[in-house]
Amino acid sequence: LLGAVLTAAGTPAGAANSADEVLVTDQLNLPTREFAGATRYHTALALAQRYVDDVAGVTSVIVASGADRSLVDALAAAGLAGAVSAPILLTRPSRLDPGVAGFVRDNGIADVYVLGGPSSVTALVLTQLRAIPSVETVVRLFGDTRYETAVAVAEALPAPGTWCGTSEVSAVLVNGKASADAVTIGPLAYANEVPILLTGADELAAVTAGYLIDDFIEQVVIVGGTSAVSRAVADELGNLGIDVIRIAGATRHETAVAVAEAAAHCSSIGFDVRQVALLNDRSVADGVAAAPVLGHGLGDAGVTPAILVPRYSGLRLPAAISGWLERIPFETAEGLVDLAITAVGGKSVVTQETVNLVKRTASTEELLVATGWTVANVPDDEGNNVVVSVSFSHAVNAAAEGEDGFASSVLNRSNWISVQGALLAGDTIGYDAATRTASLTLRGLTYGTDPEADAVRPGRMFLIVPGRIRGAGSDDRVVEKGALTFTVPAPTG
Incomplete structure (x- = not known):
């Protein structure tokens, strides 16, 4: 068995030549963040619009509840989004968000995947989706538990993908209560078209084990340290004849860095050293909706890495994040690197203070202004x-x-x-x-x-x-x- 462990690297070796926040112009021609909606629903819509602008021929969407108690249903969405080329939208549980309805209608969406049972997304929402003229199918994917819902989403993939150039059919496994780990692996799961499954810390759910066996999964990528997914769970996977890779750090921030570094060495996809996205380390909603956009890439070179930042950073960033920013190469074969920083969410989610601190940490030379x-x-x-x-x-x-x-x-x-x-x-x-x-x-x-x-x-x-x-x-x-x-x-x- 492979048994590899990928962790956050150590000594800094230089930083980007310069770094600055990516802004767009609003209706008044003033600079603003592209993904900064008034609510999580608006932010998800902005992300979805960018996705359909960048990806040709989008005919599917994934819809999940944006309510805090139900967001766990969306943690498993990224792999399916990659397999069917779909953005992820958030709706209110009891009624279809008007913005979602308008997006589906205006973009001629034919197929809708709804994640979660009736307590997460009511039957009325499905009825309202089916009433949109372009919609041909509405499929609800759910189970009685978060683990069963994740398996239902996995089973909707046409076929599980392989991981980063290996030939083994793969799946990602994260703790069902460690939402930050699921958020940071989302873009990479999207790009590799592999399902995200959920587990308890010390025991693999029977439904998850059954899926791994029935769908002939050969390799599992565990995201998170042994406090999130224990060695006992890894051993159980080994007993099923499944190879195991672990991408981990001691904290959610270290794990996010380990994921970014794994993406940089993933041979089956591109990785954009000129882009980075900032996600609030407590805001699951924005991170879930961002996975397809970041997995496709904000630039033209591949996956955009996502790092987790606290809402208020004070005078310093978490050590793992600052260390990673200091390691970003300042030059490539094409020339000097200007790191483009995209904050996902408004300034109450990722503060300007935090963005400015990221800019200073990532820069070795003043900006071109x-x-x-x-x-x-x-x-x-x-x-x-x-x-x-x-x-x-x-x-x-x-x-x-x-x-x-x-x-x-x-x-x-x-x-x-x-x-x-x-x-x-x-x-x-x-x-x-x-x-x-x-x-x-x-x-x-x-x-x-x-x-x-x-x-x-x-x-x-x-x-x-x-x-x-x-x-x-x-x-x-x-x-x-x-x-x-x-x-x-x-x-x-």
Whole structure:
């Protein structure tokens, strides 16, 4: 039997070159978190929308109760989500959440998997789902216990997958009361399309053992230390002829790091060293819903690792988390690493203080940011113009249209939003490499306070679209938060 144990690694060996939070622009063109809903239901919807935007041909969804007492039903969802290419949505137990109904309708969803029995998701919710015109099948997956529900979900997979390049049909096993371990393994279970099963700390449930035998599972990946899943359970698996791998740490944070490092060495999937997601270590709802998005990857290089952070971090992060952030490589074959940090949940779930602490811990060099702005009237023979000059902390990509790299160029008009919205046809952008300064010429405008003029007035804002403009040459950092917005000052003199 294999009997391998994967644990969090030791000595730091460098950190990312720079790190910053990934933000999107809201309806007012202001930076905001992409996955920060007013409630857990809204956050799950935002995650699901990102999933269908990134994954082609989505026709299935998984729906689970968002109530705290029933969230255990959703712990086993990630493997099924990977097998059927489905996002995970949360609903209220007694009625279908309107946002879920709208999502299913607007995305033409045909197949719905509902997790949990009638006490978790009532029959009315299933009736409301079946009434949506696009829906063809609604299947409830449940059992009398959390262990039976997890097995029911596992049995819905077309076929259990194999683990990280091995040829053995595999399943993941976590303590049914250790939700943090299930959350952190979710993206990896999604990517490998393996079921997540639940167990007690000291005894393997009979229904779980039966599934392992009946479905010819050859390898089980235990997530969590021996206090979560004891050696006795591992021995019982061995007695069934099943190989065992354990991914573990002494704490939930160490286990999350061990999972991230296991993902980095998983030969069957990609792993994105430029991305990391922050999950509240007590917020099961957001973590469960994030599994498909992180398993597919927020970038284009593979699975996005998820690390657990406390809601309020104080002056330091858990040692396991800070150590892992310090080990992130600062450079790859493609260039310097700018670590993109995505917080899942609003600022009451993952505080800005915590995000800032993660940024500082993960960085060895200052961010690539806009450091200064000036604005002036510069009329010419054709009339009034306003020139906005923006200086940067480091040289930025200035590829011209038609050249390689133009998409991430400071000269690309789509990377800027001015006071009137998108740059207009006559507006121009120039860049002085010697001073690291971009100049935006806004044609036909006047800088001033005249309410009758077509003016760039004080208080209006310019915005650099986050994550688009890259550094020059091999500098792969992107202009992120820093000084993203510039508020026009009142003229002087």
